[in-house]
Amino acid sequence: MKKHFLFIFLISLVLGSQNLYAQGSYDLISLETKKFLGQFSIIPGSAKKITDRQGYDNQPFFINDDQMVFSSSDEKGNFDIFLYSFESGKFTNMTRTSTKNEYSPLLTDCGKYISAVTVEEDNSKRLWLYPINFGEPELLYDDIEPVNYYDWYNNIAAMNIEGEPNKLIYPRSRENVVTLAENVGRSIQKRPKTSQVTFLDKGANVVINGKDTYEIKAYDLEENVQSNFGVALSGAVDFIWLDKNTLLMARDQELFIKKIKKSQDWVKIAKVTMPGYGAISRMAISPKSNRLVLVMERNEKE
Template structure:
């Protein structure tokens, strides 16, 4: 039995960021207007930002004009790409032939682009890439395999792959606090609060074929956990557009949730025959732009 479990875990590790398991994805950009309950994507403006039969995914804004994301090359290696809305140019922020970078984000101190790095031996750890272009630095040498993360108080809250996976917060060297277990892949800091939000897969809200789970937040100051609502059935990615509003997608349709009323409100959908199923998202209030990741439709 132990051998079977260990083999299963190894297969999970191998496939976690596997190229074969990845769907070809593109980034789309949509203009937005309004805020709060009046927030609205202007779907008539929706257009591809990238257009390649490869993996362009995991976008994050790092300032009021620039976006970073993870992109695969023809050899299956993943680098951090920077896109500027000022110039319209794409630039390699990283170009590493012996490792792949995923989930790039700006650190709280704004001096680094962080990324989950699959190292040459397959180890997945969190690294820091100085915005000055200096050599990258390993952040937590003893925390692996890291899957997803976000920042609070210049420390990382992380999804660590395991049986079950763990949700942890690195309060300091040798001080790793376990916040929960068996969470979904989305970890997002709630703006202007001490809270980090996540999907609690221990709290099943729907037993249909496409399951729905509780979205929760934990206050990293007082340890209090709050239920914010439930995921859309079968979806696992969400973002905050402000302190009080969550955005999630189902298929090509976007939904808005104010945790006070617990009901998702449809905002409309992208009409596209070439791309289907919105997953990850990023939003810039300064630019009034929403970035959506959509799967490319394979041609018959």
């Protein structure tokens, strides 16, 4: 990493590459939201494009109520982490690497780093830490790879490690790496205000209305027990927690919530339609739950 990482770079996201079309093009869409008497809702007519281009803008995560990080590709097929400010509308390079690719950015528990799965020059996929003050990056867990997805609890990353089957692990120490589950989905989410890490169990599935459906499970990292929150939304693989007891998933262009304390079925709360866009995949919610960011796939063909 060179010294120019100490400076902030603002760039225009007017990019494009035929190499990216094969993996799909995605944009980030912002929605205003509100909670009233415990009910979460989308404010009609609030949808706004954050990005608008052929290319990969994906994996959003709020680091505070005004700023969000995400993974984005350039015209050469390189992937970097960007910071977006809702107040200024500006994009900032968190990384600018020509020989590495960065994905799945999150804010660490200490708040000093943006973590990211980094594909290195030899194709190793390990977790790196990128200081928010643009200092030199640090490699974390040098002996753990290939990392797919992850989330944080108590300054330790619970990581989905590629394999047959993949494994969800939690390294309590270098000598004590605990396997929490096997054959899990790509959403690894800490349940708010708990010591539980949650995931989709893809080891067994049922078919509901012709769509694959998986169970949502949790592993309590303090109690060392597993629990079950019922079935996920059929045909969907991404979920987030809106609060300790409310899950959000998307199927096609529709959003659904589930109240786990009430053993509630999935309830549709909105449909998000935008010309030129198809299904919703990943999602991110702001800390105050007043803004939701969706990843939507572009339908347009070049």
